[in-house]
Amino acid sequence: MYINSENLLPKLQGEAFGIDIEFSNKRICLIQISDGKEIYLFDPIALNLEQYMRDFFQNDAIKIFYSGAQDLKWLKTEYQIEVNNYCDLKVLAQKEPDQSLIALWKKYCGVQFERDDKKRLQRSDWFARPLSQEQLFYAALDCKHLIMLRDILLQQYTEEEKKFIHFSTDLKEPKLLRYLKKQLVDNEDVLLPQKIYRHIKFQDPFQTDDQKVIGLIEQLTKKHHEDYKEQKKQRFLHFQEKFTTHKPVYSNCRIFSLSGQQLCFCDQKKIEWYVKNGLGEYMDEKSIKLSFDPVCEFDEKEMKFYNEERANRCVVCGASSNILKYQIIPYMYKHNLPNHYKSHRAHDVVIICARCHEKASALQDKKRAEVCLVVWSSFVILWGGEESS
Ligand SMILES: [Zn+2]
Structure with a gap:
């Protein structure tokens, strides 16, 4: 039934309605509502429907759309209407292998409709008057089976699940x-x-x-x-x-060159390796002299860094028990850095106690989650922008 004059406006009554809306020229051109028996095609170009639609969309009946996010936006922009008891059939169809409306029509309503025809009609000129027979047929079909489909799809859910899916919004x-x-x-x-x-x-x-x-x-x-x-x-x-350990993390062993210059502080394992391979001999328990003068590849600043004795204390609070080595830049990021940064890892390692480690890790996790969320947000924005009706 085509509604283009005020005396034709029906009194819509029922628990649930199937609804679709057509747009052209950046405005609502047709509102289709089915109460399960009759299909009403409201012409908002011929009629001022604002108050009528507000009363309808804000009452307690269930409003069934198929992927209606765009329709909700239009109702809000053009009529300032917030839809009460919105139900999205596409969300309900989550358990279907093919969730498209065309597939649901075919499977449950015996309706054959070509995907290309649907697309073509969707994009046709809905602002034109009179609308073609084909347009009117399609517009009616789009809302005709929504109530029945909802009843069928609901049977696929347990009572517990149903509590969650009623009146759903995909926004x-x-x-x-x-x-x-x-x-x-x-x-x-x-x-x-x-x-x-x-x-x-x-x-x-x-x-x-x-x-x-x-x-x-x-x-x-x-x-x-x-x-x-x-x-x-x-x-x-x-x-x-x-x-963590109570023992010193840095053993502060020393390596000297053949000519007696102190080259660096290092750990016990390193001096043991030099001696074992015949490259040096012990001067005392914690220092060795190399059997050669190595070519020094460090500049003055780096020499200073490697020739400083390391304190076995937390760099934050100064505690000397329950300490461990801590990497300032997490490995998951560091292993992607250029080699130049990776080969100077000693600069990035500090000693920290268990308490301070707990705080540092929490902050590190938080930063990491923020970075992830930025990526995730842009994904949702992209994904949310892809809508069909
Ligand atoms: Zn500490």
Whole structure:
């Protein structure tokens, strides 16, 4: 039924409606609504539908769209309407091997429609009047089976899953992303946002209602914080036991050239290697004299660096127990640097105690997660921009 005058406006009643919208010339040109029995094609060019549509879209009935993100944007821009009880059939069709509307029509409604025809009609001129018979047929078809398809697709879900998929919106990603970013800034524990993201993505992929998602996050957060304190303590003790030492990290052994010049401080293993290979002999327990004068490849500044005795203390707090070596630039980044930087690794290694290591690692993890999130955000923006209707 084509609605282009006020006395034709129907009183829409029912629990659920199938809806589609056609655009041309940057405006809404046709609004198709099916109540399961009748299909109404509303002409917003002939009629001012703003108030009528606001009353309809904001009532409690379920509004079923297929991939309706774009439609929601148009309703908001043109009529300032926020759709209440939105349901996206494409989200519901997640368990289908082929989720396209054409495939669903074919499989469940016995409707054959060519993909190319659908594309051509979608892009046809919807601003023109009168609309062609073909356009009117397609416009009606687009909303005709949505209610039935929803009923069929819902049968594929358990009761538990259904709680999450009702009234879903597929616009949740940017909002969730903002929420996760905030968590990341507020939270010293960077594992939490990752945990939440994983939980939502893999355990409740059908959870698409923002309020429910946020409720779930809060629940997870509370549980996580309770476990977190204890785990953190255990992790720290384990780390301290396994990776730190009370013994000196630097043995501060010395190597002299044949002519008696001190070349560098180094560890015990290095002087043992020289002696074992007949390249030098012990002067005392912790120093050797080489059997030759090596060609020095270091400049004055570097010579100074290698000829300084290293203190066996945390560079942050000065503690001398429970210490370990710490790389300032994480290996995962460093191994990608040019060779010039990699060959001067000693500059990047400092001594740190277990307590200071815990703080440094947390900051390092946070920075790393921020870097990852930047990459992830741009992915979501790209992915979110690709919409079809
Ligand atoms: Zn320290």
